[in-house]
Each structure stands twice: as C-alpha cells, then as structure tokens.
Amino acid sequence: MSMQRSNLDACRPTRQAALSNGKILSSAANGIADFILENGADPDTVLRTVGIEERSVRAPRESLELRSYCALIEAAAHHTRNDNFGLHFGQGFLPERLGLIGEIALASPTLGASLENLARYFPYHQQNTQAAFRKTGSLWQLECRILDGRIMQRRQDAELTMGMYLNVVRRCLGVDWAPDEVHFEHPRPENFQAHQGVFNAPVYFNMPTNALVFSDRDLQKPMPGWNAARMRDLCEALTVLTGSTGTLGLTDQVVGEIRGQLPLGYPHIENVAEALQMTRWTLQRRLADHDQIFSDLVERTRRDLAELYLRQAHMPLRDIADILGYSEPSAFSRACVRWFEAPPSRVRERLLTKLV
Known part of the structure; x- marks a missing residue:
C-alpha cells in the first residue's frame, strides 16, 4: 500500500501564491452549538467571543478561518468548564457530519483506501495542515498536525480530529475497535484518564504529531458504503470547493x-x-x-x-x-x-x- 500525504511544497509561499490564513470547512463545526448548550454554556456567547456567527457553523460548505475555528473550540472548553470538550465532541462526531471529507472516507473501497484518502484530502478540508497515513515498523500511523505556527492553542482541535479519525475506522471495524496507541503533540492534560477511556488504548503526549497507531491486519476490509463513482465525484468537489491545501508564510x-x-x-x-x-x-x-x-x-x-x-x-x-x-x-x-x-x-x- 502506498503512503499518501499532503504536499508540503503546496504549503510553501511562492512569488505567484498569495499567503493565506488557512480555512476549514464549516462542517468541522457541525453540531458544536448544540454540544455547547448540552455542556451548560450559551452558544451565542461562545461564538461571539471568537467573532463567528452561528449561521456560519451551520453551512457545511462554507468556510471558517482555521485560527478562528481553533479559538472557537478552546473558547467552548473554557465557557463550558469542560477541559475535555474537544475530546468528547470528537467522540460523538460521526463521519457523515464531517461533510465532503467524511463522505470521501465512507465511499472509499477498503479501509486502507479510506485512510489514504482521508490523509490525502484532509488538507483541502483543513488548510495549512499536514496529514499522512504511513507505516512505521510494523504499525501504521494516521497523522494530523497543524503547520501554522501562529496557532498556539490547538489541543482541542487535535483531540476532536483524532476522535473523528477513530470513528471512520470504527465505521468499518465496529464500535469496539481500538488502536494500539494514540499520540498527541500537546502536553498531558489534567484529566488525561478520559483520553484512555475514549480510545481504549494507551495515550502518549508531547509527541511529534497527533496520530492513531495500529496494525494493518484489517486494511483490506471493504468499507460499508463503498461507491467508486461517488468517491471520485466527492474528491473533485472538495478540491474545487477549497482550491488548495493553503499557502503558509x-x-x-x-x-x-x-x-x-x-x-x-x-x-x-x-x-x-x-x-x-x-x-x-x-x-x-x-x-x-x-x-x-x-x-x-x-x-x-x-x-x-x-x-x-x-x-x-x-x-x-x-x-x-x-x-x-x-x-x-x-x-x-x-x-x-x-x-x-x-x-x-x-x-x-x-x-x-x-x-x-
């Protein structure tokens, strides 16, 4: 199986390319207002804190600035007093809710192809981000890392993203599937035991990237929603909609x-x-x-x-x-x-x- 990853050169500034703050499709925030309310805070207050209108997070093919999106999830954790807000939001984030990138993963022929497509096209869904599906020794890693150094607070986004990744695999292998390890680039949070419970696996912090780590024994298993023609159409729709993986200074x-x-x-x-x-x-x-x-x-x-x-x-x-x-x-x-x-x-x- 060949490794697929975002093109790092596409994230480099050139004389012809305008620098970008980076965008993310609003589908990444699908349901966040309701989840904020469930956690005891007022969604309008949280959204106003970061300058985002609620209608913006309810239009899946619209886009938000990546920095504003990360700030939104951090603000939600603060206002709800739920330090694991991103972790728990991601735990319930089913692939269908993720918009085009989630539909691409579900329409892929096998689990391995699904994860390759997820890594290949995720930087179109979330710009200025590096994603990879690669083998290290006997294990595979499904990785994701924001490249923009201006975004200092990114913990909630990382935990939400790993939860989304987990749910893609579980859609194919069942709700009891667990990775061998989970990696996060941020320091260990206070209530880190919850992370082990969500992933049912050892969790390591201060790592080079965020990743699910697992064996390859089930990568050839068919995805339940495989549809080759639909997958091709969705990939084209995503790349046309966002245009690029971002251009970072x-x-x-x-x-x-x-x-x-x-x-x-x-x-x-x-x-x-x-x-x-x-x-x-x-x-x-x-x-x-x-x-x-x-x-x-x-x-x-x-x-x-x-x-x-x-x-x-x-x-x-x-x-x-x-x-x-x-x-x-x-x-x-x-x-x-x-x-x-x-x-x-x-x-x-x-x-x-x-x-x-």
Whole structure:
C-alpha cells in the first residue's frame, strides 16, 4: 500500500501564491452549538467571543478561518468548564457530519483506501495542515498536525480530529475497535484518564504529531458504503470547493517546526531546515529576506508557549522546562525573568489570578 500525504511544497509561499490564513470547512463545526448548550454554556456567547456567527457553523460548505475555528473550540472548553470538550465532541462526531471529507472516507473501497484518502484530502478540508497515513515498523500511523505556527492553542482541535479519525475506522471495524496507541503533540492534560477511556488504548503526549497507531491486519476490509463513482465525484468537489491545501508564510512554517521539535531539546536550524526540505543556508537567507533571525523565532516561540503552559496549574514547572527544550529548570527560570521580569512560579501566580 502506498503512503499518501499532503504536499508540503503546496504549503510553501511562492512569488505567484498569495499567503493565506488557512480555512476549514464549516462542517468541522457541525453540531458544536448544540454540544455547547448540552455542556451548560450559551452558544451565542461562545461564538461571539471568537467573532463567528452561528449561521456560519451551520453551512457545511462554507468556510471558517482555521485560527478562528481553533479559538472557537478552546473558547467552548473554557465557557463550558469542560477541559475535555474537544475530546468528547470528537467522540460523538460521526463521519457523515464531517461533510465532503467524511463522505470521501465512507465511499472509499477498503479501509486502507479510506485512510489514504482521508490523509490525502484532509488538507483541502483543513488548510495549512499536514496529514499522512504511513507505516512505521510494523504499525501504521494516521497523522494530523497543524503547520501554522501562529496557532498556539490547538489541543482541542487535535483531540476532536483524532476522535473523528477513530470513528471512520470504527465505521468499518465496529464500535469496539481500538488502536494500539494514540499520540498527541500537546502536553498531558489534567484529566488525561478520559483520553484512555475514549480510545481504549494507551495515550502518549508531547509527541511529534497527533496520530492513531495500529496494525494493518484489517486494511483490506471493504468499507460499508463503498461507491467508486461517488468517491471520485466527492474528491473533485472538495478540491474545487477549497482550491488548495493553503499557502503558509515562511516565518509561520518555521515557528510551527520549532514548536514541534522543542520537546526533543533546542531546535537547531539544521533540523528545521531539513523538515522544510531546504538547506540551512537557504533557510537563513530566506529568513533574512523576511527580516527574521532563527534564534529570535526560537525565543519568541518558547516565550509564547511558556505563557500558555504556565496558565495550566496542573503542569509541573520542571515538565514545562522539558517541553520547551531546556536542559535544566534553572535555564527556564532565567528565561522567564528575561521575558516576564519574574521567575516561573510568580508568573504562574499572576496568570492564574487573571483567570479567576
């Protein structure tokens, strides 16, 4: 079986292509207003918080800005006081509700073809996103990762997406099917036991990407709704409707790769350049053309993520230091003093006071 993934080159800026904030089809938010209400919050209030009108999330072939969509799910988690909002919303998100991309998965001939199509066409459904279905050793991974470095808060989207992926597989193999592992790129949340219950599998956090990991023994099983002609029509309709997988600016690509590599240690420019399929010197030159310096982007990314993670009271300071690529907590502490004029414990106190 051949691997299918989004074309990373399509996400690179060119002289001819206009830069894009990235869109996502509104079908991704199908039912979110009702789910917000079920969780005890007012949908209109949540939608107004992020500047989205309710009619926009009820028109499946309309589009939302990806940043606004991610902000919507994060705001829903905050207003409902359900920290696992995206996880539980995704748990009940059946493929039919996902619009064109869900229908493509259901109309594919086999489970393997369904997952290949899901990975291939998902970046048309959700732009500026990398998706892949690939084999690692004896296991397959169905992956998804937002490439846009400007979108710092993306946990709820990741958990919702993995829930959608899970339901596609279960449509073919039954509701009791479970992956071997589930991976998330964000830090472990406070109520992480719920994730193991939803997926019925070990769940790992601070991983390079979000993924379902499983064996290939059932990939040739037919999809119940297989319809080859319909599948071709749906694929064409999706690519025509959205037009592209998005065009992301260089700086935002670099910040996205920096973020992904931080848990492994300091993200050296050689590694980021390799991930973007260019040489170190080419990346340095192109950043200079944008008046950017790589080390400054690392510093900014670390600062923004530090502020995000320090708002999460359950995360030990040592873990935050590790996630941000610091070899010692003392180095993280010095960085906080440089950024916020206070050590991490004091910064956290200030941030949590603001949340009350």
